[in-house]
Amino acid sequence: MGGIDSRKGARPIATISDVAKQAGVSRTTVSRYLNGHLEQSSDNAQKVAQAISALKYRPNLLARSLRSATTHSVAVIVPDLTNPFYPELLSAVETCLAQHGIQVFVGQSRNDPRREPDMLRDYFSRQVDGIIYVAAKSQPDPVLRQIAESIPVLILDEEIVGFEQETIRVDHELGLYQAAKYLLDLGHRQLIYLAGPSHLVTTQLRIQGLQTALNERGGQAAVEIVAGGYSMDAGRMWAEQFVLHPHHPTAVLCANDLVALGVHRAFSKRGIAIPKTVSLLGFDDIFVSAMVSPTLTTVRQPLHHMGRMIADRLLQAGQRRHVPASRMVVPPELIVRESTAPPPW
Amino acid sequence: MGGIDSRKGARPIATISDVAKQAGVSRTTVSRYLNGHLEQSSDNAQKVAQAISALKYRPNLLARSLRSATTHSVAVIVPDLTNPFYPELLSAVETCLAQHGIQVFVGQSRNDPRREPDMLRDYFSRQVDGIIYVAAKSQPDPVLRQIAESIPVLILDEEIVGFEQETIRVDHELGLYQAAKYLLDLGHRQLIYLAGPSHLVTTQLRIQGLQTALNERGGQAAVEIVAGGYSMDAGRMWAEQFVLHPHHPTAVLCANDLVALGVHRAFSKRGIAIPKTVSLLGFDDIFVSAMVSPTLTTVRQPLHHMGRMIADRLLQAGQRRHVPASRMVVPPELIVRESTAPPPW
DNA sequence: TAAGTGGGTGGAATCGATTCCAGAAAGGGG
């Protein structure tokens, strides 16, 4: 049953010409029907409607897009979908855009900045209406610059130096300021920050926030900064070292929740009590952070809010209304849970 | 300074005709150059190459696809990106496909089967080369059937009754059989299964596996089955009830890890000890499951393996070689962690 | 030298839609 190949070519896909022929009108008329330029009740409209459902016709969006120069699609480039933060963001963005009939490409750079130019180019060649770009680097490349002259490119989360484009990100500086202030208020004097890659602007912003908080205490407290990565492994590896380390800080701040969870795990395994012996604080507030025990104190990025803003900006830009490039910096929120407490002494 | 609108239309995007004119050859020749049908060293090739880089030309993939009837894109439809299982799957699939120059649309049905026909249709209209479909229901709809006649549709994870299409899923029956057998071997006699929606084939398969394991014991053990959802809330709500429940089962099996985590949380909060008082077992093995404490015993779906298989099937189908529709059922793996132990008595 | 072969080239058709424009039909007013 079903013959050898029930796939391609089995049922020829109807085109607008087929519909026109079947309905006994011109392609033009069919097109007008499709785009609502034809009186619904008219005689021709009836015939077209019938032909369409008889042939199960659906317009070829490729052809339509080619002509109309808009594809109703955008690309989202993220470093890595296995970091739960990005799917959560993606989910928010996709939900908003889907409501406006925009479909979403997703690509992972795998935290390798060298892949990014090619990815940007490929999506651009596909004529996407916009690109949402969570960059894995802070240097603008010529490809990015060129593309941004033709379609809106929203830089998310990261900041790209000297690149005057739409940017939406959380206030990293404020986030770490809040976190540090909170720990200092608890009485901690010896902090450590497991930072992200040092060449990133976000990393630098965060460190500034940290410093500001320290300066307010006028040198009573100190922080050690360790550059690293954004993975659980980064946290775990550092934690393994820490165990052997002579002078123990009393609180560990992490570049993101994944790093914090790496530390969390290693500490649990090694019997280092959180928060009794050492306090632990993350960044992002991915949903896992509320699941582990003790639950993780962290700095929340308002994901859904950001997702909606992103979608809105893109939609505005898509309508060709002039939207001046702006940088939107949204405030983070400190979520206090169980992994932080006053220092043991 | 960039002026009023540095967006659309600022820099006209070069087309193949522009390149042809600039190089002093015909469009045909440029096209041949692009597709490698032109001697690299030839005089014309040089001129074309120069024109391309001068104009920063990139072919319009829409136009190319329209002509060649292949878009090098596929769509992935998942119920919900906030369930970590799907991003993990998506990540594996995207990685494999990207290596072959195929780009990926992603869409969420939000667990609402009524959205699915529209989504399928939209992607089909975009002429995707294939659809990877994690269905939220087990009934085939006419739209799905029609689309599958033209392009490959891979049904993932779920089974659609009476629909003879490519299917790739884990052996649900075996998975629950293994899990139940393991618990029975530990000495449990009173089980409960927090199942997914009862109209899904997967749910029924799982229950069969469960029954098989029980039957092997010849009625010494019993299981209660509760139909529910796939969310943490579903688990949490059941757990709240459980606390008041008179006859306590000694082990709880869950439809997925998310449900198990909901139970996990509620139990922790209510002071019910896992696995001392009650054993807990999930399904999927999302990465969170290894993070909570106690860590969760679960049935692992071999995601990366499945991702690769999916991509492979799609690529084969894309080459129009005839690939007979097949159902691939991959074995799951029981991952024993800390949330299971012999019953307390 | 003429005929045959082969590779390189460009004109034109094509993919499936939208849209400009001109012509036909219908309706209204003088």
Added chain:
DNA sequence: CCCCTTTCTGGAATCGATTCCACCCACTTA
């Protein structure tokens, strides 16, 4: 009764690529 306006319709151009086919040129071979 005729003319002008308005509405409806379809032919043809267009979007940006690929590809068929005919042509030209140079080179080999009888």
